[in-house]
Amino acid sequence: MKLSANLLQAISIGVAVSTLTSSCQQNM
Amino acid sequence: MNRSSKIHSAISCNLDNSLLQASLPLFSAEKVEAIEWSFDTLYKVRDIPGWFVELLQAFGSEGRLIGHGVYFSLFSGKWTVEQQHWLDHLRKIAANFRFDHITEHFGFMTGEDFHKGAPISVPYTAEILAIGIDRLQRIQDACSCPVGLENLAFSYSLEEVRRHGEFLEKLVEPVNGFIILDLHNLYCQLHNFSLDFESLIRAYPLDRVREIHISGGSWESSGVKPGRSIRRDTHDDTVPEQVFDLLKKALPLCPNLKFVVLEQLGTALHTVESQHCFQQDFDKMQAIVNAFNAENKLVLMNNFLPLEFLPLQETAPESLRLHGQQLELSSILERTKDTQEAFQLLQNSSLANSEWKTESWSPYMLETAMRIAQKWKQGW
Numbered sequence: 001m002k003l004s005a006n007l008l009q010a011i012s013i014g015v016a017v018s019t020l021t022s023s024c025q026q027n028m
Numbered sequence: 029m030n031r032s033s034k035i036h037s038a039i040s041c042n043l044d045n046s047l048l049q050a051s052l053p054l055f056s057a058e059k060v061e062a063i064e065w066s067f068d069t070l071y072k073v074r075d076i077p078g079w080f081v082e083l084l085q086a087f088g089s090e091g092r093l094i095g096h097g098v099y100f101s102l103f104s105g106k107w108t109v110e111q112q113h114w115l116d117h118l119r120k121i122a123a124n125f126r127f128d129h130i131t132e133h134f135g136f137m138t139g140e141d142f143h144k145g146a147p148i149s150v151p152y153t154a155e156i157l158a159i160g161i162d163r164l165q166r167i168q169d170a171c172s173c174p175v176g177l178e179n180l181a182f183s184y185s186l187e188e189v190r191r192h193g194e195f196l197e198k199l200v201e202p203v204n205g206f207i208i209l210d211l212h213n214l215y216c217q218l219h220n221f222s223l224d225f226e227s228l229i230r231a232y233p234l235d236r237v238r239e240i241h242i243s244g245g246s247w248e249s250s251g252v253k254p255g256r257s258i259r260r261d262t263h264d265d266t267v268p269e270q271v272f273d274l275l276k277k278a279l280p281l282c283p284n285l286k287f288v289v290l291e292q293l294g295t296a297l298h299t300v301e302s303q304h305c306f307q308q309d310f311d312k313m314q315a316i317v318n319a320f321n322a323e324n325k326l327v328l329m330n331n332f333l334p335l336e337f338l339p340l341q342e343t344a345p346e347s348l349r350l351h352g353q354q355l356e357l358s359s360i361l362e363r364t365k366d367t368q369e370a371f372q373l374l375q376n377s378s379l380a381n382s383e384w385k386t387e388s389w390s391p392y393m394l395e396t397a398m399r400i401a402q403k404w405k406q407g408w
Contacts, residue, residue, distance in 0.1 A: 010079035019045045
């Protein structure tokens with residue numbers, strides 16, 4: 001199924017930010 | 029009611045960084061045709077990100093969003109406030125997202141509170157059947173869409189394995205519900221009880237299969253039967269070749285099949301290599317499904333919506349005797365160190381010489397039940 005480019009970008013950024021945040025918590 | 033359709037290749041999709049990282053290339057390549065969301069696993073999350081809501085809505089608006097519950101505990105003997113809250117939550121999210129169907133697991137949860145434990149089987153009695161049917165009716169009332177149940181990976185005895193499909197059919201038939209045929213769960217049963225696919229698969233109501241799951245799992249050595257390995261449905265590895273073979277065999281047997289879902293836990297997708305393997309598993313699954321779609325014109329004979337209006341009972345039926353037995357069993361499974369001690373405790377419990385038939389449980393499967401309960405007693 002086709003998802004909009006905006007949504008794909010938002011998911012990509014959202015996951016990246018969330019990953020960095022949890023990495024900080026686990027330990028810019 | 030008849031309509032032509034094709035089977036959709038789907039992934040389990042939850043708010044999990046590793047799982048989403050593994051899924052992103054599949055989304056970008058427009059390969060994912062549907063997603064399955066475990067809608068009750070966000071109880072610890074304060075805010076759901078807007079992009080995740082948009083993802084759910086995008087698939088929902090195309091009729092490609094399916095919901096898979098984890099915590100409801102269908103066969104708990106006692107009706108709880110938490111179960112009512114679960115239904116209230118489902119009613120709200122079903123108003124916000126368009127689910128094509130909602131499913132739950134067979135069994136009762138062993139944990140000491142609502143979000144702990146693992147689903148364990150129950151005796152197949154008329155009293156327990158009535159409780160299960162009531163709970164399914166309540167789920168259907170809350171979500172206003174088709175409802176289904178997944179076959180269990182774990183059984184105590186061969187007799188229980190052979191009767192599982194028949195009991196599932198009796199459960200879902202009153203609500204015109206359906207079955208998730210989890211092929212890795214079936215693979216566990218085939219291995220753990222030395223059965224062959226052809227005889228076991230016929231014990232399931234295959235015309236009621238609307239969804240198939242495939243996943244990976246793990247092997248565990250038995251301490252009580254040296255040399256014996258137990259297959260566990262741990263969702264933490266790639267899909268075995270044997271499960272892909274089961275998929276090829278199962279597709280032609282399920283005339284009302286609509287979704288095939290690849291499941292894997294995000295905790296097993298932390299490395300780039302594991303994420304790549306997940307994508308390869310999806311491609312392999314989709315190739316099998318596409319090949320079947322190309323050669324077969326599927327005409328769905330059942331939309332699995334209720335055939336008649338069934339009013340809910342004013343008070344949810346309970347069995348305090350069953351509740352007591354479940355508490356005793358959970359305690360034994362979660363706290364006992366070895367199977368010999370567990371069997372002794374069972375002999376002195378209210379489960380002895382009862383419909384639970386604990387006397388005929390396989391020692392290595394009791395050992396497995398203890399490992400499952402102890403693994404999940406602190407929650408997911």
